[in-house]
Amino acid sequence: MTVKTMAEYMAEGTEPEVLFWVGCAGSFDQRAQRITKAFVQILNKVGIQFAILGKEEMCTGDPARRSGNEFLFQMMAYNNIQLLNGYGIKKIVTACPHCFNTIKNEYPALGGEYEVIHHATFLQQLINEGKIVVKDGGAFKGKKITYHDSCYLGRANNIYEAPRAVLEAMDVELVEMKRCKSNGLCCGAGGAQMFKEDEPGDTRINFDRSKEAVATGAHIIAANCPFCTTMLMDGVKNAEKEDSVQVLDIAEMIAQSLEA
Amino acid sequence: MLHIIQQILFIIVLGFASFIFYKKIMSIRRNINLGKEETFGGAAGLRWKNVLLLALGQKKMFKRMTPAILHFFVYAGFLIINVEMLEIMLDGILGTHRLFAPYISSIYPILVGFFELLAFTVLVSCVIFLIRRNVLKIKRLTTGELSGGWPKTDANLILITEVVLMSLLLIMNACDYNLQQMGSEHYMQTGPFWISQYIAPLFSGLSETSLIAIERSAWWIHIVGILAFLNYLPYSKHLHIVLAFPNAYYAALEPAGKMHNMTDIQQEVLYMMEPEKAPTEVPADAAPARFGAKDVMDLSWKSLMDAYACTECGRCTTNCPANITGKKLSPRKIMMDTRDRLEEVGKNVDANKTFVEDGKALLHDYITTEELRACTSCNACVEACPVSINPLNIILELRRNLYMEEGDVPQEWMQMSTNIENNMAPWKMSPDDRDAWVHN
Numbered sequence: 001m002t003v004k005t006m007a008e009y010m011a012e013g014t015e016p017e018v019l020f021w022v023g024c025a026g027s028f029d030q031r032a033q034r035i036t037k038a039f040v041q042i043l044n045k046v047g048i049q050f051a052i053l054g055k056e057e058m059c060t061g062d063p064a065r066r067s068g069n070e071f072l073f074q075m076m077a078y079n080n081i082q083l084l085n086g087y088g089i090k091k092i093v094t095a096c097p098h099c100f101n102t103i104k105n106e107y108p109a110l111g112g113e114y115e116v117i118h119h120a121t122f123l124q125q126l127i128n129e130g131k132i133v134v135k136d137g138g139a140f141k142g143k144k145i146t147y148h149d150s151c152y153l154g155r156a157n158n159i160y161e162a163p164r165a166v167l168e169a170m171d172v173e174l175v176e177m178k179r180c181k182s183n184g185l186c187c188g189a190g191g192a193q194m195f196k197e198d199e200p201g202d203t204r205i206n207f208d209r210s211k212e213a214v215a216t217g218a219h220i221i222a223a224n225c226p227f228c229t230t231m232l233m234d235g236v237k238n239a240e241k242e243d244s245v246q247v248l249d250i251a252e253m254i255a256q257s258l259e260a
Numbered sequence: 261m262l263h264i265i266q267q268i269l270f271i272i273v274l275g276f277a278s279f280i281f282y283k284k285i286m287s288i289r290r291n292i293n294l295g296k297e298e299t300f301g302g303a304a305g306l307r308w309k310n311v312l313l314l315a316l317g318q319k320k321m322f323k324r325m326t327p328a329i330l331h332f333f334v335y336a337g338f339l340i341i342n343v344e345m346l347e348i349m350l351d352g353i354l355g356t357h358r359l360f361a362p363y364i365s366s367i368y369p370i371l372v373g374f375f376e377l378l379a380f381t382v383l384v385s386c387v388i389f390l391i392r393r394n395v396l397k398i399k400r401l402t403t404g405e406l407s408g409g410w411p412k413t414d415a416n417l418i419l420i421t422e423v424v425l426m427s428l429l430l431i432m433n434a435c436d437y438n439l440q441q442m443g444s445e446h447y448m449q450t451g452p453f454w455i456s457q458y459i460a461p462l463f464s465g466l467s468e469t470s471l472i473a474i475e476r477s478a479w480w481i482h483i484v485g486i487l488a489f490l491n492y493l494p495y496s497k498h499l500h501i502v503l504a505f506p507n508a509y510y511a512a513l514e515p516a517g518k519m520h521n522m523t524d525i526q527q528e529v530l531y532m533m534e535p536e537k538a539p540t541e542v543p544a545d546a547a548p549a550r551f552g553a554k555d556v557m558d559l560s561w562k563s564l565m566d567a568y569a570c571t572e573c574g575r576c577t578t579n580c581p582a583n584i585t586g587k588k589l590s591p592r593k594i595m596m597d598t599r600d601r602l603e604e605v606g607k608n609v610d611a612n613k614t615f616v617e618d619g620k621a622l623l624h625d626y627i628t629t630e631e632l633r634a635c636t637s638c639n640a641c642v643e644a645c646p647v648s649i650n651p652l653n654i655i656l657e658l659r660r661n662l663y664m665e666e667g668d669v670p671q672e673w674m675q676m677s678t679n680i681e682n683n684m685a686p687w688k689m690s691p692d693d694r695d696a697w698v699h700n
Contacts, residue, residue, distance in 0.1 A: 003698045022694075024685040033697040054695040058684035066637050066656065067673045068552065068663025070522045072680055074529040105518035110526060151638035156517025182643050183323070186581040191637030195686055196672035199634040202586030209581075 001037065002044055005054035006087045016051035019089050021103065023096035024059050025226035031233065032226035038255035039095050039119055045258055046131045050093075056083055060102040067192035074110070077102075081112035095119040095251060097152035097225045098190070104157070118153055119251055120163040120224045127169045137171040138257025145172040146218035148209070148232060149184035150225035163224050166250045170257050175216045185209050187235075189227035210235025214245055221247045263355045270352035270483075277487035284494040288568060291606040294615075295561035302513040310648070315508035320646040324575075327392075330385040334422070337382035338501070341429075344375045348483055361450055373454030376430060380455045383426040386419045393419075400574040404583075405593045411497070411572055418498045421489055428482040434459040435475035444468050503569035504647040510562050511648035516639045519656060520560075524549050552660025555621040556602045559657060566649040567599035576641035576651055582634035589634035591641035591651035597626035598654060623658050629668060632659050 009016050020043065025032040043050050061076030080103075084092075092114050094100050104116035126132040147167060153159045160181045167174055179185045188198070188205030198204055210232050213221045221236070223229045232247045239245075300307075313319045318335065321328040347360050361368045392398045393415060406412060433456035439447040452460070463471060493499050531538035553559045556567075576591035577583050583590050601622045609615050632655055641651045662668045669677075676686045684691045 001698065003695075005695070022697075024687070027694045027697060028685055028687055028689045036697055052695065052698075055691055057694060058691075059680045059686060061680070063686050064677055064680055065519060066659075067669070067676070068656075068659035068661070069669075069673075069677050070525045070551070070660055070664060071529065072677055074522075074525050076680065076684075078529050078533055101515070101517040105515050106521070109521045151636070151640075152517055155639040155643050157515050183579070183640075185584070186636045186638035186640065188581060188585075188636060191635050192673060192676065193636050195676040196633075196670050198585075199582070199587045199589075199630055201582070201588075201634075205581045205585050205636065208585050 001040055003040055004051055005056075006051045006089075007054065007056070009051050010087065015088075016049045018048065018050050018091045018093050019084075019087075020050045020052050021092050021094035021096075021099050022052055022057060023094060023099040023226070025230075026095055027057070029226060029230065031230055035095055035226055035229070035249040035251055038249065038252040041255045042123070042126075042132065042251060042258065046126055053083065058083075060099050062098045062102045063192040063195060065102075065106075066190070067195075077107060077110050077112070081107055081110055084112060084114065089114055091115045091117070093117050093119055093122045095224075095226070095249070097150045097157070098227070101152045101156050118157075118159065118162075118224070120153060120166060121159060123250065123254055124162040124165045127166065132169075132254060133259050134170055134254075134257045135259040138253075139170075140220070140253055140257060141171040143172050143220060144175055144216075144218045145220045145222050146175050146177055146213050146216045147180070147222045148177075148187065148213060148228055149181055150223065150228045151184070151186050151190050153224055154184055155182055163222070163250055166254065167222060170253060172220075175218055177212050177216055179212065185212065187225075187228040187231035189231050194227050194231075204235070204238075206231035206235040207238050208235075210239055214239050214241050219245055220253075221245065222250055222253060223247060224250055267353065267355040273484060273487065274349070274352065277491060281491050281494070284491065287606065287610070288494055288499075290609075291602050292561050292564045292568065294557050294602070294605065294609070295559050295564040296557070298560040298562055300510050300562075306513055307509045307511075310508045310511050311505055313508075314511065314646070314648055315504045318646060320644070323644075330388055333378075333381040333385040334389075337378040337426075340378055341375055341382075344372070345486070348479075352483060357446055358448060358450065361448055365450075369451045369453060372433070372450070376433060376453050376455040379426040379429050383423055383430075386422045386426075390416065390419045390423075400578045404574075404577065404590050405596055406572060406574065411596065414496050414498075415572070417492075418496060421485065421492075425482060425485050425489070428478045428485065430456050430459055431463075432475055432478035432482060435463050435471045435478065438463050438466070439468065439471050439475065442468055442471075444472070497571045500569050500571035500647055503565060507565060507569045507648045510565070512650065516642055520653065522551070522660075525551075550661070551664035552662075553654070553657035554623045554661045554665065556598060556605055557615070558661070559598070559622075559654060563598065563650070563654050563657075564602055566651075566654075567595050567602055569647050570595040570599065570649055571647070572596060573646070575644040575646065576649070579640040579644040581636055581638055581640065587630075587634035588628070589631045591655075594627060594631070594651045594654055595649060598622060601626050623661060627658060629662060632662065633670065635659075 006019065022036055026036040058080055059076055060080060061073035064076065065073035092103060094103070097118055100116060100118040103112065103114065123132065145167060147164060149160060164174065185208065186205055187209055213232065214236065221232050223232060229247050229249055236242050236245050236247060318328070318332065321331055347358070350359050351357055364371070393401050433453050436447055437452055437456060437460045440449055463474065493502065550558055556564060570592070572592055574592050580589060580591050605615060608618055635652070635655045637652060637656065639652060679686050679688050683689055
C-alpha cells in the first residue's frame, strides 16, 4: 500500500491530484479503517496520485457543531482551513459524508474553498471514465443487495444516484427498502448521536433500520458512511443475522471486484 | 327599501371583517418580525420556481397519494370557487342577483355547474378527512400533540366549517332553481346546475316566500360564514393556505446539510488565533451576544414564519427516526410550541409596548432538553414538509444555547468535546496514531 502525506509531497516539491481526507472514523475506528484501506487500494490500482494529511488531519468539527459547541467547531475549522490553505489544496475526496458536508458546505464561509467530492461520486466518475474495470461482473454479480442512503450524502446533499450507479457497475441485484432515497431512514448516528446513548424510547434507530434492511432478503447492506456501517452492523447483530447479512461500504465492494 | 338595507348591511359586514382581518395579519407580521434578521440571497428565479412547484403545485403532498388527492380537491375547490366569490361579493355590494349571468348567459350554467362540482368534491373530501381523523383515527392525525385539546378541535372545526359552507352554496342554488321554475321575480332563468338540481326536489313543495327566505338565509350565512372563516384563519393552523406561498419562496436553496454559521464566534476564534487582527477598542454599546436561541426572539424570522405556516399534518413527525423509535421528539410539536410561545410573547408586547420578562422561554418551558437531544439532524422532517418548514433549524439553535449558555451537556458529549480538543478526534486516541492504519 502506497500512501504519501502532503508533507512528503511538499518536501518533494510535487503536488498530488487529490487530497484524501480520511476522517476520524476512517483513521481510528477498526471497522472504518478497512474502508479506508479499500479506498486506498482502489486509488493505487487506478494510479491516482493522492495524499493524506496524516497526523496533521483533525476532526472537521461536525459532531461538535451539531451537539451545540460552536466554539470548538470554529477552532477545528480554523486549524483545518489554515492547514489546507497552507498546502494550497484544491481538490478533496473523502469516504465520510459528514466530513464531506462540513468541508464542502460549511468551510467556504470560513475561508476554506475547495472542490470536495464524496467517494461515491468519485468512484462513479472512475467507472464512467473506464478507469475502474470490474472483473467478470465482479465478486457481487447477481447478489441481492440493499443500499442504505446516509442522511448526509442523501437529504443533506441530494446525492442518491452516484452510489447506486457504483452498485449497478457491479451487476448486483439491487432491492430497495421502502424507505429509500429522500425518504431514507437515518441510521441513528448523525447529529453527534454516535457519541452518546440514545434518549429513552422503544427501540434504537439502528435496530429499526437494520430490521428493515434485513427484511429485504438481501445478504449485503451497502453503505457509504463509516458511522452508518457501524450502526447497521450493530443492528444486524441485534437481529441475529450477522452470519448471513454483511454490511459493506461501496468502496470495499469495488475493491473486492477489481481486476487482479 | 329592503334591498338598500341589505346592501348597506353587507358593506358594513364586509368592511368590518376585512378590517379585523387586516389588523390580525399585521399583528402576526409584527410577531414574525420579532425574530432575528436573516437575509435570503440566491436566484429569485429558483425561488419563484419553488413557489410554483411546492406551494401552487403541492409537489411534496404527492408523496402520499390518498391525502394528496383529497387535499387537491379541497385546494382546487378553494382556489376556483373564489371566482364565484367575486360575483357573490359584487351582488352583495350592488344589490344585484347573479350579476354576471346576463353577460355570459351561454356559459354561465356551465361555470356555476363546474363550481358546484368543485363544491361537492370539497364537501366529500372534507367528510372523508373527518372520518380519517375521528373514526379511522389515523395515527399521524390523532396521536401525540394532536390527541386532544385545541389542535384537535381546530382541525375538526375547519373541516366542519367547509362542509357547512359548501352545503349552503348548494342549498342556495337548489332554492334558486325552484324559484326560477316558479318564475319568481328577481330570479332570472339560468337553467338547472350540475349538482343542485338533484337537491332541488327536497325544497320543491315549499312556498315562494319560504324558498326566498331559505335562499336568502343560505346566501347570508354562506358569505358571513366565509368572512368569519377568514378571520378564524390567523388563529388556526389553517393559516397555511396563505403562508405556504411566502414559505416556499424563502425555502433554503443551499444544501440542507449546511448549518447556519455563527459569525460572532468565528470572529472570536479568529482574534484568539490571530490577536493582531482583533480590534483594539470594543464598542461600548455592543449588545451582549446570545448564543443560539433560548426564546422565540432569538430565532430567525423565517423560523417564526415557519411556525405560523404549520398546519400540523405531522408528516415531519411520522418521518422522524427519533419519533418512530419512541423518543419524545416530535418536529411537529417543535413548530406548535414555537407558535404558542410566539403568540404569548406577542400578547406580552401588545400589553407592555415592548417585551417584558415573564420568566418563561421557549427552551425548557415549552421544549425540553430530552426532545432536543433525540435529534439526529437527519433532515427527514425538513424533506417531508409540504410547505417548506424547517424544524431542524430551531432544534439546532436551541441546542447551541443549551451547550454554550447553560452548559447543559450530556457527560458523553462533554467527553467527546474534550477528546476533539485534546486529541483532534471524538475518541480518546492519540493524534500520533491517526495514520497508524497505513502501517498495520
